[in-house]
Amino acid sequence: MKEELAKRYEPATFEQRIYQMWEKGGYFTPEADPEKPKFSIVIPPPNVTGRLHIGHALVNTLQDIIVRWKRMSGFNTLWLPGTDHAGIATQMIVERKLNEQGISRFELGREKFLERVWQWKEQHSSEIKDQLTRLGASADWTRERFTLDEGLSRAVRYVFVKLYEDGLIYRDLAMVNWCPRCQTAISDIEVEFRERNAKLYHIEYAVEGTDQKLTVATTRPETMLGDTAVAVHPDDPRYKDLIGKNAILPIVDRRIPIIGDAILVDPEFGTGVVKVTPAHDKNDYETGMRHNLPQIQVIAEDGRMSAAAGPRFENLDRFEARKLVIELLRESQQLAKIDDYTHSVGVHGKCDTDIEPMISRQWFVKIEPLARPAIEAVRSGAVQIIPQTWESTYFNWMENIHDWTISRQLWWGHRIPAFHCANGHTTVTMDEPQTCPQCGAPVQQETDVLDTWFSSGLWPFSTLGWQGAGADDAPDYRTFYPTDTLITGFDILFFWVARMIMFGLRFTGKAPFSQVFLNGLVRDEQGQKMSKTKGNVIDPLDVVQEVGADALRFTLAISASGRDIPLGKSRIQGYSAFVNKIWNASRFALMHIDVELKDAGPIDRDELKTVERWILSRLNAATADVNRYLSAFRFDEAANTLYHFFWGEFCDWYIEMVKPVLLGKHGHDDDRRTAKRVLLEVLDRSLRLLHPFMPFVTEEIWQKLGGVEPAVIIAPYPIAEEVLEDPEAERLMKAVQSMITTVRNARAERGFTPKDRFKLYVKSNQPREANFFREYGYLLVELARLTEVVVEAEPPAGTQQDVIEGFSIAIEFPVKEISPEQIERTKREIEKTENEIASTEARLANEQFVQNAPAHVVDGARTRLAELKARLEKLQQNQ
RNA sequence: GCGGGGUUAGCUCAGUGGUAGAGCGUUUCCUUUACACGGAAAGGGCCGGGGGUUCGAAUCCCUCACCCCGUACCA
Numbered sequence: 001m002k003e004e005l006a007k008r009y010e011p012a013t014f015e016q017r018i019y020q021m022w023e024k025g026g027y028f029t030p031e032a033d034p035e036k037p038k039f040s041i042v043i044p045p046p047n048v049t050g051r052l053h054i055g056h057a058l059v060n061t062l063q064d065i066i067v068r069w070k071r072m073s074g075f076n077t078l079w080l081p082g083t084d085h086a087g088i089a090t091q092m093i094v095e096r097k098l099n100e101q102g103i104s105r106f107e108l109g110r111e112k113f114l115e116r117v118w119q120w121k122e123q124h125s126s127e128i129k130d131q132l133t134r135l136g137a138s139a140d141w142t143r144e145r146f147t148l149d150e151g152l153s154r155a156v157r158y159v160f161v162k163l164y165e166d167g168l169i170y171r172d173l174a175m176v177n178w179c180p181r182c183q184t185a186i187s188d189i190e191v192e193f194r195e196r197n198a199k200l201y202h203i204e205y206a207v208e209g210t211d212q213k214l215t216v217a218t219t220r221p222e223t224m225l226g227d228t229a230v231a232v233h234p235d236d237p238r239y240k241d242l243i244g245k246n247a248i249l250p251i252v253d254r255r256i257p258i259i260g261d262a263i264l265v266d267p268e269f270g271t272g273v274v275k276v277t278p279a280h281d282k283n284d285y286e287t288g289m290r291h292n293l294p295q296i297q298v299i300a301e302d303g304r305m306s307a308a309a310g311p312r313f314e315n316l317d318r319f320e321a322r323k324l325v326i327e328l329l330r331e332s333q334q335l336a337k338i339d340d341y342t343h344s345v346g347v348h349g350k351c352d353t354d355i356e357p358m359i360s361r362q363w364f365v366k367i368e369p370l371a372r373p374a375i376e377a378v379r380s381g382a383v384q385i386i387p388q389t390w391e392s393t394y395f396n397w398m399e400n401i402h403d404w405t406i407s408r409q410l411w412w413g414h415r416i417p418a419f420h421c422a423n424g425h426t427t428v429t430m431d432e433p434q435t436c437p438q439c440g441a442p443v444q445q446e447t448d449v450l451d452t453w454f455s456s457g458l459w460p461f462s463t464l465g466w467q468g469a470g471a472d473d474a475p476d477y478r479t480f481y482p483t484d485t486l487i488t489g490f491d492i493l494f495f496w497v498a499r500m501i502m503f504g505l506r507f508t509g510k511a512p513f514s515q516v517f518l519n520g521l522v523r524d525e526q527g528q529k530m531s532k533t534k535g536n537v538i539d540p541l542d543v544v545q546e547v548g549a550d551a552l553r554f555t556l557a558i559s560a561s562g563r564d565i566p567l568g569k570s571r572i573q574g575y576s577a578f579v580n581k582i583w584n585a586s587r588f589a590l591m592h593i594d595v596e597l598k599d600a601g602p603i604d605r606d607e608l609k610t611v612e613r614w615i616l617s618r619l620n621a622a623t624a625d626v627n628r629y630l631s632a633f634r635f636d637e638a639a640n641t642l643y644h645f646f647w648g649e650f651c652d653w654y655i656e657m658v659k660p661v662l663l664g665k666h667g668h669d670d671d672r673r674t675a676k677r678v679l680l681e682v683l684d685r686s687l688r689l690l691h692p693f694m695p696f697v698t699e700e701i702w703q704k705l706g707g708v709e710p711a712v713i714i715a716p717y718p719i720a721e722e723v724l725e726d727p728e729a730e731r732l733m734k735a736v737q738s739m740i741t742t743v744r745n746a747r748a749e750r751g752f753t754p755k756d757r758f759k760l761y762v763k764s765n766q767p768r769e770a771n772f773f774r775e776y777g778y779l780l781v782e783l784a785r786l787t788e789v790v791v792e793a794e795p796p797a798g799t800q801q802d803v804i805e806g807f808s809i810a811i812e813f814p815v816k817e818i819s820p821e822q823i824e825r826t827k828r829e830i831e832k833t834e835n836e837i838a839s840t841e842a843r844l845a846n847e848q849f850v851q852n853a854p855a856h857v858v859d860g861a862r863t864r865l866a867e868l869k870a871r872l873e874k875l876q877q878n879q
Numbered sequence: 880g881c882g883g884g885g886u887u888a889g890c891u892c893a894g895u896g897g898u899a900g901a902g903c904g905u906u907u908c909c910u911u912u913a914c915a916c917g918g919a920a921a922g923g924g925c926c927g928g929g930g931g932u933u934c935g936a937a938u939c940c941c942u943c944a945c946c947c948c949g950u951a952c953c954a
Binding site for chain 2: 344390580643
């Protein structure tokens, strides 16, 4: 090797250089060739609202691991990146920035405002790209997309028009979730419920023409101003005689009917009397429809009271109005009582404002015909959800799904392709009509835009060039659709994943992906949600700067079992030590390897020593495991396998074992050459295996190995080979390792230091194994720090005896007092062995066990019993 | 209310029928020329409680308790 590795592992010195090398090499950019075996995946497009957080780091690391693994495994691999315009969220942020400058969007007007949002978008989508780059995301930036791109917008428009023509999109006056702050309708799933401590107000309504009073309870007294009825249960003996009479609405003094309604009223609950406000409550709205009640809208779209609420309330904020209503009721002595009350309140998830149910004309998607095939796709296995437990959540939601409110009273988004004329005609079309096709009057386009998720629902195909029927021959679409895997957070299963499945099936005839992996939420060490207010946020870029992208990626991967991930700095520190270990072990190897990979030639297995056969066998097992785990999205197990192989077997044992040969203390030149060849082999394969998890450090090191391929990113991913399996080598090396551990243990227990050396006696029954220990005794001498290993001789009296993996061993200590701890320990060891002998004997004495248990379990127990007895005998001699 | 998940070493979590595991933390020893972000060793668990199935249960079934998430409703 000409080049050596830097003495210290400093990721900042090479990560960005490596990324540029990959990008220049074009490794992220696959050809649009439908003939090649492909693997494709689309990114869950981050919102162009700001910086990426740790959750983005997780989901994109997991995608990149799969993508790199597939690419190295020979697939024509596409990872398509991009961003989402995120209607409400982005508009909100830009609006807030403007407000800080004292400008309102209404002053600017739609055109100018949108210009500002586009500026924001340009800046942030390039920042997002930079951040993903720093993480090592091997996405094809030449195919980057944005949900408002021309092509994607055409796809959106096509889908809208087609659904409208098919009768699956309709416009209607309905009770919707209204956000008074954002002044737009939102869909049901955008409403989040918050538990809140509130008050339950009991208000007395006089019954007209009697002395009777009806007491209603409400948490929202301000809506009382819009009451148009009072409802009781039709069979309730307390009130049923009152049905048909009128109540007098306090403050307003309006006569409202007392109605009987079995659906709205539960006689068991509260007072059994319900006030009915059809304009501001979903259930009341439906009751109003049943009873033909007038709807009086007392709260306007901005959350202030309307003129209909009366002059004292008009323009008052709805919460101020509540106070005033209470005050007035108290004055007129119509407030019976106020109770403390805990209930959940619907708020807009994006801005935390209390949702106001409002009657409004909106556009809807009739969802049931779309949901049915989407349910079937998961049920049939065409789409597999992993971990599978999410499937029941999916079914539960999809089977109870409601129509989807898709219109938003925003400016930032895809404008609905509907055109209205003054005569009330509406035209929905792909074109830009100037006049109404029905009456010839001039038309104006609908000002509402579509829900962001409408366009993200098309993402897996709109990004590949699909723009509707007759235009689906785009090369990327033909090559890469349907995609293979989707990796995303479980929190957008309904928002996004379900919609993609529904739209994909409807418009492409295929499920947009065959596997969905849902990753957990990244939380802090205590399992708390990360949030700015709690101050427990970990910024992925800070971590990259501190310990490198590889340490962050590996930590995320090894933590990702599908459940939530408690992430703390100490955990990341722990795995950054592993990256450091890889660096240093590679540095050691490179000091001794003197031939480049491309010139190394194949390994002649006949020349291999047991140690080399052992490490290749272990490596092979790890290779099989990693591939298997990655196929099942067990990122944690895959990473764990590599961690333990590389650190626990390669570094702690193999490197220590070949040191005597490499350093010329043992063996001949031929042995040294073979050892170097195998060292190179194991390092090469390990780096390839690790590459998807830690792309930067593996590439930096691998570049020094002189491989045939220009970069490890496109080197073939190792697959297990049967020829490398060697159970015999594994058995013998396990025995050697256990002996070494036993000697080290005994040394420490007897109070000796590592400098004190002893003689070890090893005995076996088979001559071949005796030869093994004669040949490899040097391993025991070096690693257990012995004076010598004596094979097949009777140990003298007074040595410490034991049985390890079926071999009798004896350690000859220089005369030194046996510590009380050691005596105690031996005693405990004997006791433990006796107990296990007793329980094993009991098991074997049980005829049921011998008859019913599988043969290998019974045999195992017998072998174990023999070993235990042999061991007990030796241990007793130590007393 | 309905649905799902959790309860295993001090902490965070793996482990779906055959003798309890990892990382971090703790204790002790060691600066051996890849690495002190290191090496070696130790201690630590009636696998939430109870019951059942089985030759055998952390693992399967029932039940109780506590915690988390989703969803519906809440006058």
